[in-house]
Amino acid sequence: MAPAQEQLEGEQIVAQNEDGTNCIERSRVTVIGSGNWGSVAAKLIASNTLMLDSFHDEVRMWVYEEVLPSGEKLTNVINQTNENVKYLPGIKLGKNVVADPDLDNAVKNATVLVFVTPHQFMEGICQRLVGKIKPDVEAISLIKGMEVKMEGPCMISSLISDQLGINCCVLMGANIANEIAVEKFSEATVGFRENKEVAERWVQLFSTPYFQVTAVQDVEGVELCGTLKNVVAIAAGLVDGLEMGNNTKAAIMRIGLREMRAFSKLMFSSVRDSTFFESCGVADLITTCMGGRNRKVAEAFAKNGGKRSFDELEAELLQGQKLQGVSTAKEVYAVLSNRGWLEMFPLFTTVHEICVGRIPPTAIVEYSEHKPKCCLT
Amino acid sequence: MAPAQEQLEGEQIVAQNEDGTNCIERSRVTVIGSGNWGSVAAKLIASNTLMLDSFHDEVRMWVYEEVLPSGEKLTNVINQTNENVKYLPGIKLGKNVVADPDLDNAVKNATVLVFVTPHQFMEGICQRLVGKIKPDVEAISLIKGMEVKMEGPCMISSLISDQLGINCCVLMGANIANEIAVEKFSEATVGFRENKEVAERWVQLFSTPYFQVTAVQDVEGVELCGTLKNVVAIAAGLVDGLEMGNNTKAAIMRIGLREMRAFSKLMFSSVRDSTFFESCGVADLITTCMGGRNRKVAEAFAKNGGKRSFDELEAELLQGQKLQGVSTAKEVYAVLSNRGWLEMFPLFTTVHEICVGRIPPTAIVEYSEHKPKCCLT
Numbered sequence: 175m176a177p178a179q180e181q182l183e184g185e186q187i188v189a190q191n192e193d194g195t196n197c198i199e200r201s202r203v204t205v206i207g208s209g210n211w212g213s214v215a216a217k218l219i220a221s222n223t224l225m226l227d228s229f230h231d232e233v234r235m236w237v238y239e240e241v242l243p244s245g246e247k248l249t250n251v252i253n254q255t256n257e258n259v260k261y262l263p264g265i266k267l268g269k270n271v272v273a274d275p276d277l278d279n280a281v282k283n284a285t286v287l288v289f290v291t292p293h294q295f296m297e298g299i300c301q302r303l304v305g306k307i308k309p310d311v312e313a314i315s316l317i318k319g320m321e322v323k324m325e326g327p328c329m330i331s332s333l334i335s336d337q338l339g340i341n342c343c344v345l346m347g348a349n350i351a352n353e354i355a356v357e358k359f360s361e362a363t364v365g366f367r368e369n370k371e372v373a374e375r376w377v378q379l380f381s382t383p384y385f386q387v388t389a390v391q392d393v394e395g396v397e398l399c400g401t402l403k404n405v406v407a408i409a410a411g412l413v414d415g416l417e418m419g420n421n422t423k424a425a426i427m428r429i430g431l432r433e434m435r436a437f438s439k440l441m442f443s444s445v446r447d448s449t450f451f452e453s454c455g456v457a458d459l460i461t462t463c464m465g466g467r468n469r470k471v472a473e474a475f476a477k478n479g480g481k482r483s484f485d486e487l488e489a490e491l492l493q494g495q496k497l498q499g500v501s502t503a504k505e506v507y508a509v510l511s512n513r514g515w516l517e518m519f520p521l522f523t524t525v526h527e528i529c530v531g532r533i534p535p536t537a538i539v540e541y542s543e544h545k546p547k548c549c550l551t
Numbered sequence: 552m553a554p555a556q557e558q559l560e561g562e563q564i565v566a567q568n569e570d571g572t573n574c575i576e577r578s579r580v581t582v583i584g585s586g587n588w589g590s591v592a593a594k595l596i597a598s599n600t601l602m603l604d605s606f607h608d609e610v611r612m613w614v615y616e617e618v619l620p621s622g623e624k625l626t627n628v629i630n631q632t633n634e635n636v637k638y639l640p641g642i643k644l645g646k647n648v649v650a651d652p653d654l655d656n657a658v659k660n661a662t663v664l665v666f667v668t669p670h671q672f673m674e675g676i677c678q679r680l681v682g683k684i685k686p687d688v689e690a691i692s693l694i695k696g697m698e699v700k701m702e703g704p705c706m707i708s709s710l711i712s713d714q715l716g717i718n719c720c721v722l723m724g725a726n727i728a729n730e731i732a733v734e735k736f737s738e739a740t741v742g743f744r745e746n747k748e749v750a751e752r753w754v755q756l757f758s759t760p761y762f763q764v765t766a767v768q769d770v771e772g773v774e775l776c777g778t779l780k781n782v783v784a785i786a787a788g789l790v791d792g793l794e795m796g797n798n799t800k801a802a803i804m805r806i807g808l809r810e811m812r813a814f815s816k817l818m819f820s821s822v823r824d825s826t827f828f829e830s831c832g833v834a835d836l837i838t839t840c841m842g843g844r845n846r847k848v849a850e851a852f853a854k855n856g857g858k859r860s861f862d863e864l865e866a867e868l869l870q871g872q873k874l875q876g877v878s879t880a881k882e883v884y885a886v887l888s889n890r891g892w893l894e895m896f897p898l899f900t901t902v903h904e905i906c907v908g909r910i911p912p913t914a915i916v917e918y919s920e921h922k923p924k925c926c927l928t
Binding site: 348349350353354358359360361386418419420421422423424425427428429431432435447448450451452453456457458460461464465539 | 725726727730731735736737738763795796797798799800801802804805806808809812824825827828829830833834835837838841842916
């Protein structure tokens with residue numbers, strides 16, 4: 175029965191039934207984005223909203239409309255088949271996932287927004303959403319990447335919070351979408367700012383027996399892990415291409431984790447060491463440095479002795495997917511250079527200088543033979 | 552010119568030349584053990600003693616004498632060729648490495664002892680050394696493994712300290728001996744108890760441009776990392792054998808690192824979180840879970856659905872080398888069981904139960920779907 179009236183009581187939205195009794199307003203989830211990871215997120219969430227009384231069953235998924243080779247619209251096919259045939263073929267999302275090509279319509283009743291688009295689209299999407307969403311919406315960002323400006327990194331969660339005036343958590347981790355889609359065991363980390371109850375609701379909304387989510391009070395730490403690991407993956411790929419072996423690769427990954435931690439803590443004093451032991455930290459770093467496209471392209475770059483550019487190899491190897499590590503390395507370098515910190519971050523610095531061809535791929539190991547002048551740990 | 556007299560002045564051994572002037576007594580290094588890793592350690596040290604004024608050039612290496620198929624004695628061949636033809640063929644150890652088959656003779660003038668034998672021989676070796684070494688010898692253990700007794704782990708460094716009445720540091724890290732032998736970049740961690748100056752001398756003695764050593768004040772943490780990682784490597788190998796993919800493997804490694812940390816801190820309250828970010832922690836874990844014999848045999852065990860025992864697969868796959876993970880898992884299980892902590896350590900517990908055939912290999916992932924009842928982090 176639809177509630178006749180709504181009112182805000184504390185932080186709990188309470189509604190009245192037509193007979194005058196109170197009932198708890200159920201949250202409505204909209205997933206903004208429908209790529210590979212967005213579709214898996216919708217599947218995870220949709221399996222939980224069916225079981226949780228505090229959520230409406232329906233999960234709305236905003237889909238950037240495309241016309242498929244068959245001439246059909248992607249949203250129609252998703253709604254008919256419960257499959258995102260283009261970005262997650264073969265996986266049923268759940269009958270309660272509704273694809274919606276209209277962004278305004280997709281968000282208008284939502285009380286819970288899950289952002290999972292490529293990061294370069296977020297600024298435009300936020301602008302379109304201003305004034306279109308409910309005022310007390312809770313948001314979470316699954317987007318890895320950031321805008322680094324001279325004054326420091328501008329995190330996607332901050333962009334969402336600032337532009338829309340809403341609270342925004344993040345979810346990151348060792349999450350190869352296709353493995354989670356087939357329900358292989360995995361973990362993830364929710365980063366929250368202050369409200370632990372909100373974080374626990376996100377944990378509830380995403381957790382399944384095969385997908386275990388833990389909340390930590392460290393939005394920036396969690397989000398920076400998801401971003402900076404791609405720079406380390408470039409370094410790991412270079413080591414693979416140079417055929418330096420397991421010791422060297424593990425050492426480079428460890429130094430990378432140290433620089434991730436040091437950089438994050440210098441940027442945001444609230445960042446906690448313990449975050450780097452979570453899925454978003456060490457586990458995601460391992461996954462990304464063992465598989466992943468940044469590693470793959472960097473390996474090819476080193477094998478070619480740096481003679482073919484990252485752009486060229488990216489186009490050849492990734493079929494249109496884009497590398498994040500190279501641009502993140504550039505952005506991080508700009509911050510370090512601006513603040514006079516280059517020598518404190520030999521790995522980040524060296525990765526960028528290799529990417530732009532200033533020094534050869536072998537420098538990734540040569541650098542390591544000189545300790546940073548400032549202790550980072 | 553040999554010093555005529557010796558006297559102890561503070562912590563510095565000072566000697567007098569025959570003309571009555573003082574000179575600093577140079578340290579004499581003996582490496583106890585000459586396997587694969589022992590030979591590489593001798594090579595590292597020998598390259599440094601040539602350059603450091605505070606050490607005698609000569610590095611004595613105690614070799615358990617063997618007669619080679621050629622009929623020659625191993626020590627003679629090492630001293631003639633500067634190569635350990637049996638355990639590190641093709642690598643020159645340095646002309647200043649002297650192989651010595653006589654343990655008493657090898658240690659009698661040593662002021663610095665480096666222990667690097669299989670751990671099961673250490674109790675006997677310590678007994679043989681009582682009364683044979685100089686009183687103020689400084690020792691370091693490179694031995695991974697421990698004796699776990701009901702009252703807790705008995706670390707090798709403690710065994711050495713207690714039996715010989717000397718200070719003992721440890722050196723651990725992501726150190727595949729053959730990769731260091733060919734001078735590929737690597738790192739290691741020295742754990743020390745109190746005396747930072749002694750630790751810095753060990754760092755000096757081992758460090759080379761391709762082998763970077765850092766000291767941390769946490770003997771037990773460093774040593775337990777070197778031991779417990781083998782249990783996690785069994786878990787990682789099982790995941791490989793079950794073909795669960797990168798997310799799952801990274802998650803299992805992360806959970807393993809968490810249990811290593813929690814177990815170490817429960818055993819020794821002095822253990823520091825930061826130790827697990829060092830080479831001995833996360834880097835050695837990565838190396839061991841990616842390569843290594845524990846991983847390899849566990850993978851085969853899972854592929855065979857647990858139908859062939861670890862003993863059988865070990866004999867088949869390792870040509871006489873022994874697994875440490877299975878016995879360490881058993882020892883850790885005994886401690887956990889004795890203290891009522893099994894539920895706090897689901898990964899360690901499950902690994903042991905799989906190894907002994909009590910539950911199937913697939914349980915390594917099923918377990919993970921139940922969170923530990925006690926928060927470990």
